[in-house]
Amino acid sequence: MSKNTLFPRTILALLFAGVMIFPTTGLYSQSPPVAQKPFASPKAGLQNGADVVPPEILKSVDHFFTTLKQDKVTQAFDDILTNTKVKDRTSEVNDMKAKTTTLLLEFGKVQDYELVNVKKIGSRIFVLTFLSYSEAYPLRWNMTFYKPSETWRLIDIRGEVSVRDIGVNFGESTPQ
Numbered sequence: 001m002s003k004n005t006l007f008p009r010t011i012l013a014l015l016f017a018g019v020m021i022f023p024t025t026g027l028y029s030q031s032p033p034v035a036q037k038p039f040a041s042p043k044a045g046l047q048n049g050a051d052v053v054p055p056e057i058l059k060s061v062d063h064f065f066t067t068l069k070q071d072k073v074t075q076a077f078d079d080i081l082t083n084t085k086v087k088d089r090t091s092e093v094n095d096m097k098a099k100t101t102t103l104l105l106e107f108g109k110v111q112d113y114e115l116v117n118v119k120k121i122g123s124r125i126f127v128l129t130f131l132s133y134s135e136a137y138p139l140r141w142n143m144t145f146y147k148p149s150e151t152w153r154l155i156d157i158r159g160e161v162s163v164r165d166i167g168v169n170f171g172e173s174t175p176q
Contacts (some may be wrong), residue, residue: 065113073101108135
């Protein structure tokens, strides 16, 4: 084999290997931009998947945050926990009320809230993450709703100061 024949074959082989090893760096391998869904009304404080959350859940959550905005922490928890097993965990519920009252005294009154993450598990469970915006700092709220038969029920509620990992799995925020 002559030198002239080997050189072009080597170049072609290297080019082919480069395409096979680094296929995502090519011009044609880039994904087209994904169209974003329009957000729900900012007045409602609901975004990112609110269109898949059942209205009765959204109504319950809206009442919870509206009551918190009025500095009625005990009533907010009592109302959202009506007809749930969570309310029977008296010690835990009292701790949540006390912690929320303390946080709102420290960070200021709740001014608004929004739904930032929705995870639908099967056809009967929704895990929702909300941010409530206080004067000085946001609070993250995780709420899990379950529908054993006809009615959606809150089965878990947690409020926390940490919002740092809110975007870790943000690409999973809207169920298919």
